[in-house]
Amino acid sequence: MSRSDIDIEYFKKRLLHLKQELQGLLELSHDASSPVVLDQTSVGRLSRMDAMQGQAMAQETERRRRVEIQKIEAALKRMDEGEYGYCIKTGEEIPLQRLEIDPAATTIVQS
Numbered sequence: 656m657s658r659s660d661i662d663i664e665y666f667k668k669r670l671l672h673l674k675q676e677l678q679g680l681l682e683l684s685h686d687a688s689s690p691v692v693l694d695q696t697s698v699g700r701l702s703r704m705d706a707m708q709g710q711a712m713a714q715e716t717e718r719r720r721r722v723e724i725q726k727i728e729a730a731l732k733r734m735d736e737g738e739y740g741y742c743i744k745t746g747e748e749i750p751l752q753r754l755e756i757d758p759a760a761t762t763i764v765q766s
Contacts, residue, residue, distance in 0.1 A: 661740045661751065666758045667731065673758070674727045677720045684717055726759040733761075 733739040740749050742763045753760050 661754065663734055663739060666739070666754060667734055669758045670727050670730055674724055677724050677727075681717060681720050681724075684713055684720075723759070726761075729761070730759040 730739060733741075740754060741747065742749055743761045745763065747763055749760055749763050753764060
């Protein structure tokens with residue numbers, strides 16, 4: 656398969672759509688990752704621990720979304736440079752099926 660088999664515009668649209676979705680989710684989840692402030696006199700210790708655990712999970716989800724956005728931006732940059740669809744480690748072509756699953760993929764699957 657040659658890189659001419661890849662419809663760059665198709666993958667670019669997918670990447671931009673994914674980025675937009677992730678940015679929207681980041682905006683929605685920002686409040687959930689804010690510091691937990693509970694009045695210890697009116698809220699029990701377990702409720703505070705639950706709130707802190709929820710905050711930690713929200714922060715991790717936000718971190719993962721930011722990492723995914725960075726991957727998408729890197730893929731868009733590779734498109735601009737004409738390097739999209741090639742493994743960054745081996746230089747081999749990334750199979751089209753892999754790009755369909757993850758359009759931001761940077762490597763081939765090695766066994």
